[in-house]
Amino acid sequence: MNANRHPSEIDLALYSSGDLAAMARLKTALHVRGCADCKTRVQAYRADREVASTVALTMPRNIDWDRLSDEMVGNIRVGLAAGECVAPLASKSQPSKFSFGKPWQQGLAYAAVAFVVMGAWWLNTPAAELSAIGRISRALWTQTPVAMLAEPGVTVEASPGGVLVKENGSSMALTSPGNRPVAVSVSLQGSARARYMDDDTGQMTITTVYVQ
Amino acid sequence: MRTDPRRDRKVTRSAATLAILTGLAACTLFAQSDRRGSLKVDLPKDSPISVLNADWGESSTAVRGGAMVLDLRTALTLRNSSQRRVRSITLLVQAQEVTPGGKASVSVPSLDVGPGETFPVKIDLRLLRPVSNNGGPLVQVALDGVLFDDLGFYGANKLNSRRVMTVWELEARRDRKFFKAVLEKSGQNGLQEEALKTMARQGDRPMQGVQSVRGRSTNVEPEHDLQLAFLSVPEAPVEATEGYAKVSSNEVHAPRLEIRNRSDRAIRYLEMGWILKDTRGADFLAGTVPADLQLAPGAKSSILQDTTLRVPDRFAVGGMTGFVSSVEFQDGSFWIPSRAALTDAQLGRAVAPSPEEQRLMQIYQKKGIKALVEELKKF
Numbered sequence: 165m166n167a168n169r170h171p172s173e174i175d176l177a178l179y180s181s182g183d184l185a186a187m188a189r190l191k192t193a194l195h196v197r198g199c200a201d202c203k204t205r206v207q208a209y210r211a212d213r214e215v216a217s218t219v220a221l222t223m224p225r226n227i228d229w230d231r232l233s234d235e236m237v238g239n240i241r242v243g244l245a246a247g248e249c250v251a252p253l254a255s256k257s258q259p260s261k262f263s264f265g266k267p268w269q270q271g272l273a274y275a276a277v278a279f280v281v282m283g284a285w286w287l288n289t290p291a292a293e294l295s296a297i298g299r300i301s302r303a304l305w306t307q308t309p310v311a312m313l314a315e316p317g318v319t320v321e322a323s324p325g326g327v328l329v330k331e332n333g334s335s336m337a338l339t340s341p342g343n344r345p346v347a348v349s350v351s352l353q354g355s356a357r358a359r360y361m362d363d364d365t366g367q368m369t370i371t372t373v374y375v376q
Numbered sequence: 377m378r379t380d381p382r383r384d385r386k387v388t389r390s391a392a393t394l395a396i397l398t399g400l401a402a403c404t405l406f407a408q409s410d411r412r413g414s415l416k417v418d419l420p421k422d423s424p425i426s427v428l429n430a431d432w433g434e435s436s437t438a439v440r441g442g443a444m445v446l447d448l449r450t451a452l453t454l455r456n457s458s459q460r461r462v463r464s465i466t467l468l469v470q471a472q473e474v475t476p477g478g479k480a481s482v483s484v485p486s487l488d489v490g491p492g493e494t495f496p497v498k499i500d501l502r503l504l505r506p507v508s509n510n511g512g513p514l515v516q517v518a519l520d521g522v523l524f525d526d527l528g529f530y531g532a533n534k535l536n537s538r539r540v541m542t543v544w545e546l547e548a549r550r551d552r553k554f555f556k557a558v559l560e561k562s563g564q565n566g567l568q569e570e571a572l573k574t575m576a577r578q579g580d581r582p583m584q585g586v587q588s589v590r591g592r593s594t595n596v597e598p599e600h601d602l603q604l605a606f607l608s609v610p611e612a613p614v615e616a617t618e619g620y621a622k623v624s625s626n627e628v629h630a631p632r633l634e635i636r637n638r639s640d641r642a643i644r645y646l647e648m649g650w651i652l653k654d655t656r657g658a659d660f661l662a663g664t665v666p667a668d669l670q671l672a673p674g675a676k677s678s679i680l681q682d683t684t685l686r687v688p689d690r691f692a693v694g695g696m697t698g699f700v701s702s703v704e705f706q707d708g709s710f711w712i713p714s715r716a717a718l719t720d721a722q723l724g725r726a727v728a729p730s731p732e733e734q735r736l737m738q739i740y741q742k743k744g745i746k747a748l749v750e751e752l753k754k755f
Contacts, residue, residue: 298689318475318477318478318589319587319588319589320478320587320588321585321586321587321588322585322586322587323585323586324585325585327480329475329477329478329479329480330475330478331474331475331476331477331478333443333504333506334443334474334475334503334504334505334506335474335475335502335503335504336469336471336474336475336478336480336501336502336503336504337501337502337503337504338469338480338482338499338500338501338502339500339501339502340498340500341449341500346578346734347728347729347734348584348585348586349586349661349662349663349664349728350586350587350588350662350663350664350685351588351663351664351665351666352588352631352650352663352664352665352666352681352683352685353665353666353667353681353683354588354683355588356586356587356588359731359734361734361735361738362498363738363742365496366735366738366739366742367484367486367487367495367496367735368484368485368486368731368732368734368735369482369483369484369497369498370482370483370484370485370731371480371481371482371483372480372481372483372535373478373479373480373481374478374479374480374481374535375477375478375588376476376477376478376479
């Protein structure tokens with residue numbers, strides 16, 4: 165067999181320990197069977213492995229376990245102390261993307277996130293619900309007994325924005341774009357009214373919404 | 377056969393552009409037809425008012441989450457088809473699909489429209505409703521009433537517009553008569569002085585948002601009884617003797633009043649105005665308590681409304697003062713406070729200015745004293 169075709173030392177070592185890939189293992193096995201040199205090398209590797217395993221399993225005599233333990237603890241402490249000394253310099257020179265900094269910085273970050281979440285909730289919650297939540301919170305805080313249950317029905321409303329009738333989440337509003345009412349009022353019989361003046365024509369228009 | 381890739385890309389691009397433009401045009405047409413179909417004006421065949429033109433203006437539709445917002449900007453041009461002069465008109469606006477428990481109206485008072493003449497009525501509506509739609513017109517507009525210069529009335533009167541428009545007309549006549557008298561007595565300078573005083577009084581009236589809710593309140597705070605105060609109007613045919621309301625923070629609930637008819641005529645309707653005062657002393661005209669009743673001369677009665685009046689959160693109700701603002705007698709005639717009664721500082725500040733007074737002051741403010749004089753000379 166041509167020497168150039170001998171498997172490499174690494175392949176022979178891996179073959180001896182059974183760690184070679186399947187195709188390479190097959191190829192090497194065929195070669196080793198017909199090549200005395202390589203067969204000898206493989207046997208030598210196997211013998212070395214067995215000796216190494218036996219040595220590794222045999223504990224050295226006269227070991228002072230207490231001293232070994234103290235040395236290990238000491239080494240760990242020295243390592244931690246060294247790490248403390250190096251950390252500030254490392255953080256200054258290469259700030260980590262995922263570092264949360266000191267506790268007060270973490271607290272500030274959490275507060276900012278909470279502020280954003282609360283703000284989004286506040287802005288997206290209807291005013292009536294906010295008002296009800298505020299009242300309930302006040303009642304709970306002041307230990308005031310709750311007098312009535314919430315039961316929103318058909319509501320009419322007059323405001324500087326116009327008049328509005330609301331029912332089950334739907335609403336009908338009478339407005340006057342670009343024009344503020346000159347007067348608004350509500351009747352306790354269930355109606356709301358707004359008066360508008362047209363600047364161009366001088367014509368008065370009165371809009372009213374009613375609860376049927 | 378060879379094809380030019382550049383030419384192919386150009387053709388594809390042109391086709392895409394054409395498709396987009398066609399889509400946009402279709403959407404525009406659909407939106408336009410949707411808006412036109414959204415509002416239906418329905419007047420009776422024998423109506424003294426006819427629709428000459430309907431301008432759909434800048435109406436728009438937008439989807440917000442699960443809801444659709446429909447803005448209807450409609451300008452109707454109406455013609456007086458009768459032989460009498462029209463003083464005011466009320467159109468009933470209903471959106472059964474959106475708010476089955478509510479309705480609306482658009483009124484134009486202080487008109488002076490002769491036979492055959494036209495006048496505009498603007499209807500600016502904003503509807504918020506679920507995206508699903510069963511089809512058909514969303515908003516129906518009908519004629520509720522027309523008041524003529526002889527106080528004659530035409531219409532279905534579902535909203536009691538005859539009563540409301542008659543009170544507006546009587547107030548308009550009272551105020552025009554007052555300003556005419558000032559003009560005759562003191563000339564333009566006197567009228568100008570009176571206009572300035574009137575405008576100062578109008579400007580001294582703070583405006584607050586107010587809500588009215590039928591039945592129970594949504595408030596969770598405890599209520600307490602508040603004794604109501606009353607402004608004395610010596611000439612009023614009705615006297616309020618006692619009254620209470622349940623108050624909790626910014627809400628007034630279930631007011632009840634004891635009244636007495638001190639006139640010699642039977643009364644069938646009464647309206648009281650209410651001024652709310654907050655705990656810091658600020659006050660504003662919050663609304664009215666109307667009541668249909670049968671009150672014989674000298675008789676007493678109680679008025680109770682199971683309604684809640686709600687003002688903004690920042691306003692804590694500390695007091696409530698009422699006054700008689702209008703009365704309808706059994707014979708169909710009305711009482712309203714005279715200009716003499718309104719000279720009382722407290723009452724003058726409490727009673728809302730009439731629509732006509734506000735219109736006249738607008739003319740003075742925009743066009744000057746000569747325009748106001750010309751307006752007063754018209755009728």
